[in-house]
Amino acid sequence: xxxxxxxxxxxxxxxxxxxxxxxxxxxxxxxxxxxxxxxxxxxxxxxxxxxxxxxxxxxxxxxxxxxxxxxxxxxxxxxxxxxxxxxxxxxxxxxxxxxxxxxxxxxxxxxxxxxxxxxxxxxxxxxxxxxxxxxxxxxxxxxxxxxxxxxxxxxxxxxxxxxxxxxxxxxxxxxxxxxxxxxxxxxxxxxxxxxxxxxxxxxxxxxxxxxxxxxxxxxxxxxxxxxxxxxxxxxxxxxxxxxxxxxxxxxxxxxxxxxxxxxxxxxxxxxxxxxxxxxxxxxxxxxxxxxxxxxxxxxxxxxxxxxxxxxxxxxxxxxxxxxxxxxxxxxxxxxxxxxxxxxxxxxxxxxxxxxxxxxxxxxxxxxxxxxxxxxxxxxxxxxxxxxxxxxxxxxxxxxxxxxxxxxxxxxxxxxxxxxxxxxxxxxxxxxxxxxxxxxxxxxxxx
Ligand code: CMC
Numbered sequence: 001x002x003x004x005x006x007x008x009x010x011x012x013x014x015x016x017x018x019x020x021x022x023x024x025x026x027x028x029x030x031x032x033x034x035x036x037x038x039x040x041x042x043x044x045x046x047x048x049x050x051x052x053x054x055x056x057x058x059x060x061x062x063x064x065x066x067x068x069x070x071x072x073x074x075x076x077x078x079x080x081x082x083x084x085x086x087x088x089x090x091x092x093x094x095x096x097x098x099x100x101x102x103x104x105x106x107x108x109x110x111x112x113x114x115x116x117x118x119x120x121x122x123x124x125x126x127x128x129x130x131x132x133x134x135x136x137x138x139x140x141x142x143x144x145x146x147x148x149x150x151x152x153x154x155x156x157x158x159x160x161x162x163x164x165x166x167x168x169x170x171x172x173x174x175x176x177x178x179x180x181x182x183x184x185x186x187x188x189x190x191x192x193x194x195x196x197x198x199x200x201x202x203x204x205x206x207x208x209x210x211x212x213x214x215x216x217x218x219x220x221x222x223x224x225x226x227x228x229x230x231x232x233x234x235x236x237x238x239x240x241x242x243x244x245x246x247x248x249x250x251x252x253x254x255x256x257x258x259x260x261x262x263x264x265x266x267x268x269x270x271x272x273x274x275x276x277x278x279x280x281x282x283x284x285x286x287x288x289x290x291x292x293x294x295x296x297x298x299x300x301x302x303x304x305x306x307x308x309x310x311x312x313x314x315x316x317x318x319x320x321x322x323x324x325x326x327x328x329x330x331x332x333x334x335x336x337x338x339x340x341x342x343x344x345x346x347x348x349x350x351x352x353x354x355x356x357x358x359x360x361x362x363x364x365x366x367x368x369x370x371x372x373x374x375x376x377x378x379x380x381x382x383x384x385x386x387x388x389x390x391x392x393x394x395x396x397x398x399x400x401x402x403x404x405x406x407x408x409x410x411x412x413x414x415x416x417x418x419x420x421x422x423x424x425x426x427x428x429x430x431x432x433x434x435x436x437x438x439x440x441x442x443x444x445x446x
Pocket of ligand 1: 316379
């Protein structure tokens with residue numbers, strides 16, 4: 001057995017170092033060594049899978065601050081440098097040069113499609129855009145004032161009641177079918193949630209339109225008159241979908257993986273992912289950002305708001321700022337910021353007061369010691385809401401759009417997990433700090 005290190009240091013920088021060893025030793029200096037598994041890029045990991053068997057103790061890491069929950073080849077993030085890549089391709093390149101369905105194919109299959117593969121994939125997805133007619137009754141059971149995310153949690157999971165032939169996740173053909181269905185039907189379910197909330201009739205999908213244009217058509221067309229989708233808006237929407245398509249093991253994706261690890265069907269797992277995304281610390285932040293900007297109301301109120309955030313006693317956070325992984329400008333926010341200028345100019349809304357507040361808020365925060373010290377930068381949600389607002393999308397739909405776009409990532413991560421022969425049911429352990437055994441006390445003597 002190797003001897004344990006004799007000197008301890010407060011901080012050890014192991015990034016990029018070869019021959020790292022992690023040992024756990026008892027008081028007699030008997031040690032077990034944990035192997036290191038090499039990453040192709042980014043931090044290596046210490047394999048602690050045998051730790052409990054070898055030592056009888058668990059690791060403790062609430063919030064997964066230092067724990068890789070799985071192995072994945074889909075998305076790479078370097079949070080310090082502000083890098084996001086899908087299958088090796090930079091997000092800026094994908095946002096500029098690709099389209100959402102092509103990125104979905106890439107996430108799912110690992111390579112960009114050739115022309116035929118792309119045409120087949122687009123055709124397969126597009127052929128599944130309609131939803132079972134009976135789903136409209138599910139929608140009608142909800143109060144009109146329901147938050148559309150509440151409807152989406154139920155509607156996505158309910159697909160498992162309508163599409164039984166895609167439920168066997170061990171069968172590759174079934175998997176493919178449910179993946180196509182999930183990506184294709186999310187825009188339809190999302191637009192239906194909006195139409196229901198405003199009392200307008202559902203608009204059926206139009207398969208002659210692109211993915212994003214079809215979504216905008218289902219959102220804004222009415223049977224009484226013709227609606228032409230603006231190509232500029234469709235392009236911007238598609239780019240926003242790309243930017244949200246995947247983000248490795250975030251809360252909702254981990255939820256999808258954990259739910260699926262028990263063998264649950266993919267539609268139910270995506271329903272679970274939608275529920276997790278809804279929280280304000282995750283996908284719900286885009287809605288919260290807009291509410292925050294509206295509450296601030298005027299550039300002159302920014303200093304007060306910033307003081308409140310820094311004071312912490314009111315529990316306010318600067319929404320759309322900060323990220324568990326990015327300690328630098330979120331690359332998606334950078335793309336969105338410049339898209340924001342373009343889209344708002346196209347719509348003649350470049351003087352939107354909320355955009356002015358957002359830019360000033362960002363400028364002040366980026367110079368403020370509180371945010372600088374904690375490496376808090378704008379994230380993807382900071383500018384997306386302003387674009388959505390300019391497009392006429394109601395605030396409550398923002399997180400729904402996030403869910404729609406993230407579906408590609410969820411199904412890709414689900415597929416990767418199901419196809420990994422070593423994957424097991426996810427079953428975290430705990431540090432128990434409750435009572436030890438005690439005698440039951442009859443109610444008369446309590
Ligand atoms: N405003 C003010 N202070 C903040 C913020 C913020 N937005 N974010 C973090 N902090 C502070 C926090 O109070 C803490 O300070 P201290 O060290 O004094 O205790 C420090 O920064 C570290 O924060 P944390 O909560 O431990 O960091 P985390 O990695 O657990 O949280 C986060 C990450 C995204 C939940 C958090 O930054 C946050 O709540 N941001 C606002 C919500 C938001 O915009 N969410 C969208 C994330 S991007 C989209 C997505 O992928 O879902």
